[in-house]
Amino acid sequence: MDERLGIAGTGGIACGLATVAAAHGEVVVWARSPESAERARQALVDTGARVTTALDEVARSTFVVEAVVEDHEVKAALLGDLRGRLDSDAILATTTSSLSVENLAQATSLPERFAGLHVFNPVPRMELVEVAFPAAADPATRERTLALCAALGKTAVEVPPELPGFVVNRLLFPFLFDAVRLLDDSGLEPEQVDACMKLGAGHPMGPLKLLDLVGLDVAVAIGDAIETEVPERVRRMAQEGALGRKAGRGFYTYS
Numbered sequence: 001m002d003e004r005l006g007i008a009g010t011g012g013i014a015c016g017l018a019t020v021a022a023a024h025g026e027v028v029v030w031a032r033s034p035e036s037a038e039r040a041r042q043a044l045v046d047t048g049a050r051v052t053t054a055l056d057e058v059a060r061s062t063f064v065v066e067a068v069v070e071d072h073e074v075k076a077a078l079l080g081d082l083r084g085r086l087d088s089d090a091i092l093a094t095t096t097s098s099l100s101v102e103n104l105a106q107a108t109s110l111p112e113r114f115a116g117l118h119v120f121n122p123v124p125r126m127e128l129v130e131v132a133f134p135a136a137a138d139p140a141t142r143e144r145t146l147a148l149c150a151a152l153g154k155t156a157v158e159v160p161p162e163l164p165g166f167v168v169n170r171l172l173f174p175f176l177f178d179a180v181r182l183l184d185d186s187g188l189e190p191e192q193v194d195a196c197m198k199l200g201a202g203h204p205m206g207p208l209k210l211l212d213l214v215g216l217d218v219a220v221a222i223g224d225a226i227e228t229e230v231p232e233r234v235r236r237m238a239q240e241g242a243l244g245r246k247a248g249r250g251f252y253t254y255s
Contacts, residue, residue, distance in 0.1 A: 001025035001151040003091075003144065006061030008078060010040040010051075012246065013095050014067035016123025020152050022049040030058040059085030063148060065117055067095040070221040075099065076107035083108045091141055093117040097169055097218070098225035101132040101161035111136035115145045118166060119154070121213060129154045130168060132161040165226035173222055179207035180231040183251075190251040208251040212244030 001024035007014050008030045021027045027049040031037035040051045058064060059082055066079050075094060082092060093115040094104050101116035108114055116132035129149045133142055149156035159166040165173065179193055186193075194206020211219055216238040223230035237243075237250065244250030 001148065003063035003148055003151075004028075004061045005148075006030070006058035006064040007067055008055070008058055008064065008082060009067035009095075010036045010043075011067065011069075012121050013119060013123060015040060015043045016121060017065065017067065017095070017119055018044055018049040019047050020124050022047040024151055026061075028052060028058050028061060030055055055081065056085055058082070059090075060087065061090065062087070063091045063093070063144065065093045065095060070096065070098060070218050070225075072099050072103065075104060079104060079108045083110050086110075089113075091115060091144055093145065095119060098165045098222040100164075102134045105134035105136070105161075112138045113141050115141060116161060117145065117149075118168075120168070127153075127155050128168070129156045130159045130166045131156045132159050132166065134161055165222060169222050170226050173219065173226060174228050176207045176211050176219070177223065177228065177231050177234065180211070180233055183208065184231070184233060212250035212252055212254075214244065215246055216243045216250055 001021065004026045005021045006028050007018050010029060010031045014029060018027050018029050029040055029049055029051045031040050031051055031053050034053060037051050037053050044051065064082055066075055068074055068078055075096065079092060086092060091113050092108055092110055095117055096104065097118050105111035105114040111134040114134055114137060118130040120126035120128055131145060146156050164170065183190065183193055190208040194209050197203045197206050216234055220230055220235055220238050241247055242249045245254050248254050
């Protein structure tokens with residue numbers, strides 16, 4: 001990996017990306033608080049990735065990836081802060097899965113050196129990266145972003161920056177939400193619905209367990225962004241804190 005990679009965030013996507021990248025080069029991860037820093041250090045133990053609460057240390061990287069909550073205002077604020085700290089040739093990227101890459105690029109005032117880098121959870125196992133560039137992205141930004149994906153062992157597919165949800169989420173989430181509606185209409189248990197799709201359709205994970213992995217709050221944000229109907233049950237679970245695996249409860253209970 002030719003880049004020094006900085007990652008702003010400590011969630012599952014951020015730590016997964018750090019785990020993969022640390023096997024190929026220098027990685028530093030920014031945590032918003034000492035508590036989140038400690039959780040990230042535990043998640044990244046023995047990977048070689050370094051965790052810090054100093055944003056300047058991440059911004060000194062040659063390729064900086066924002067990987068925080070799927071909310072435009074939150075992402076735009078952090079990206080703007082990072083923009084003011086970057087070296088003159090550094091690239092800034094976002095891991096958004098549903099927001100407008102063009103709008104986020106404009107929020108940085110650095111669209112020529114900006115990219116969307118949508119990696120999938122769990123990052124160490126998922127091969128695809130959906131890559132999106134704003135119209136103003138320069139050739140070097142495209143070349144270095146695609147080279148980074150290749151160095152991480154990922155297959156990059158370039159997608160339109162203004163297509164809500166890109167390709168995978170635009171096709172996937174209507175299906176996942178249909179599984180929730182089927183659950184409500186049929187009286188089946190989550191295990192039964194998931195077993196049918198795993199054993200009958202060859203899916204590696206059932207739709208309800210996948211929603212738990214993604215996070216119900218993230219699922220709501222993606223559903224709203226791609227303008228597909230989000231089941232009321234999913235909204236209610238998210239509001240109640242039953243966010244899935246990261247919260248210990250969702251459609252399933254986790255220890």
